[in-house]
Amino acid sequence: MFRVTAIVMLSAPIGIGAALAATIGTNGLKILINLGKLVGCLYAALVCFIVVVLLPIALLARVPLLPFCRAVARPFILAFTTASSEAALPIAMENLELLGVPKKIIAFVLPTGYSFNLDGTTLYLSLAGVFAAQAGNVDFPLKKQIMMMLTLILSSKGVAAVPRASLVVLSGALANFGLPMEAVAVIIGVDAFMDMARTSVNVLGNCLSAVVIARWEGVYPPPIATLADDAASMASEKIV
Template sequence: MAGRDGQRRDLYGEFYLTLSMLWAILIGLSALIVGPCISRLTRMIFEPALLAFTTSSSEAAFPGTLNKLEKFGVSPKIASFVLPIDYSFNLVGSMAYCSFATVFIAQACNVHLSMGEQITMLLILMLTSKGMAGVPRASMVVIAATLNQFNIPEAGLILLMGVDPFLDMGRSATNVMSNAMARRLSAVGKANTSAQAVGASRRSTRRSRNALPPKTQKWRCPDNA
């Protein structure tokens, strides 16, 4: 029992440490593209992410996330169309959780996985985690299917029953944050592309009039964000 409790504590610490690093990478990369106002987006998304954390459900935070993105300046058409797709395919937190949980069960059951098997497991989880419902315990179905592929006893799922609710909270909050960041980046990319197209059209027109072309206007952080 003491050994199992120690393994669970290690799972807690390592999983949330990984999520912290993942959040830092997401925010850092977004800051390089969006700029300093990424801190505003992070503050605005904190409320939906907290709701997802407390309910262990990213679906519960969907309306709030959509509303915050629109307030931040994302086009309602882009947000309302792409965000539901992200909820099915951009599941960074779910992928991380399923990977940790599967390896944890394998180690607890004394099942050795070679490096090749671990890589194969990651590839399988990348596919099977897509379309996962954003509700509590939905990841257990994906984990059970993956265990069967590597001859890991499915009875090991019992070891997760006590810790799954606490780990599921971090998974849900990470999914919300990654989806919000992805939508903001795609909106910035579209805005810059549109601005470049307009600038090119104006330059072509002004060249014909022997006038100096104006500077291309790129996306700027909204003042009311």
Template sequence: MVHSYATPIPDLVLAGSRWVTLGAIGSLAFKKNSITAWIIASMFIGCEVGYVFPTIAINLDVLSSIFLRLIKTIIAPLIFSTLVVGIAAHSNLKQVGRMGWKAILYFEVVTTIALFIGLAAINLTRAGEGAEMKPQQAQIERAEKLKAQEKSKDQHHVILDIFPENIAKAVAENYVLQVVVFSVLFGIGLAKVTDDAKKKPMLNFAESLSEIMFKFTDMVMYVAPFAVGGALAFSVATFGFGMLKNLFMLVGTLYMALIAFILLVLVPIGLIIKLPFRKFIRAISEPVSIAFATSTSEAALPSAMENLGKFGVPRKIISFVLPTGYSFNLDGSTLYLSLASVFIAQATGVDLTFGQQVYMVFILMLTSKGVAGVRGASFLILVSTLDTMGLDSQKATAILAVDAIMDMGRTTVNVIGNCLATVVVAKWEGEYSATAGDGTFD
């Protein structure tokens, strides 16, 4: 009689403890009442549903599919509006002149280094291997078809594919590279219009569209907890718990790469310009804390602008470089994007060649610009990049389970990188010295 209860009792205790834990997590999510809290809670709930009710969970991937469709509708108008506003708002291109080119050059060099550090880190740890997130047969056939198409293209066609033949077609097919090229050219064209009566309505339209798409993104992100829960329930029911180990390896790899980026890139840049590190750390501690707590670079912008002014950077440089950097200098986010893209490839059993990874870096150099401060912006770009590379973008939804943890780190590095970039440009312009400032941070 004793032996007959020996097996069921531990199972009941384990099940009970899991449900008590889930109840506590759900209660905390209710108290916090934030998207991040609910995403974390849905991660645990989804795992439990996938483990206990696999026959139900196997159908819950429809939730992540709905979320993904909504995300894809945002990408083109968001990129268009933010890039047009970012370029055309500085209408006097001659006045921006030298400072603008120096800033853009700095942004491109540093973010490209960040992309390659992300690639190096994920290729070193290979965190996605063994996740067994194998694509379905239809996805395998689609990937093979895309590979065949790529092989049939010569270099001439690859270059042509960057430029839009029809912008409506590029938007409909989610060809984000063509959308970016069109948006940049449109923004430059708008900036060159000298008649304010003709220019202002279009600029106002782009600003309104940008603001609306920010709100649209906020609304869509309310679906994220359901998408994460459904994706993890489906993944656990299909692949088991082994996948979770890979997700936490991804988090560890990202933080390792972010620390390496700070030590190997940002610190040497500071040494080159003779940055007073102690004073700089005091100046950026408040905006960095805000960014870390809110996981939103934009929330830290007012504090960063104020503190950099007290630090000794002229207002005219802050007002141009810092907001522009929020569109073109997302060091933490760009590093994450290259890392996460290769992680998805590894997890789905796709071995990207070195050439393919370099091509992906080129795509990310363009697509990672213009969407700072938007909740879920990195995920938008990740999805579009995976689609462009012919990878299974639906598997990216599983990353959202740990995205809140990763977002804090990458957003923090975004803010640090932009604050440093502002000081660098001021130094290049000869308008900053180590003794500048009002003494607040001495």
């Protein structure tokens, strides 16, 4: 399985280039301007989500921001570069344990969040749905937008934590609301760039959830002696 994963990762740039070439060849160079706006809008929305939602939650829960950022930096970057939250899961669990979050909370919150706490994916699907309506010149009033948002919040639960898995959910949502399916073929050319951003935000949100739950349960931060023993134990396991 590791060999298969390595082959997929090595061939991914070729597939992304082919998808982008097919999109440009079919729709012309002008489509890049609209797709660039879509990518920029997603990145801006994710930054706003981090600042407006995740940061206040961290402050209200009194999460130590600097140690937390150090702990999630590596899994965040790994999720961004691979566009797969599954690849970042082992490192995220290890770093949160070193941060002082109990194993039982990590083992419950992170796998559950990978199925039900997909903030970045939900934002992406909502933006992609509106983009499809605009690209197809379809009248899409606010009422339908709200209905589609609620539908995507539910349908995005359980999306596989692998690259481009959310395109399946997007296709179903477009068909359900009478939006042009051709938009998926257009979006797939730049989906890799958006997938990296939404996946990293998913990992960030799940890591924060684990720390907040630990604070809620009163088991974080742990006693200094316990934290030192855990760190020494993990170091000895690595040496062995």
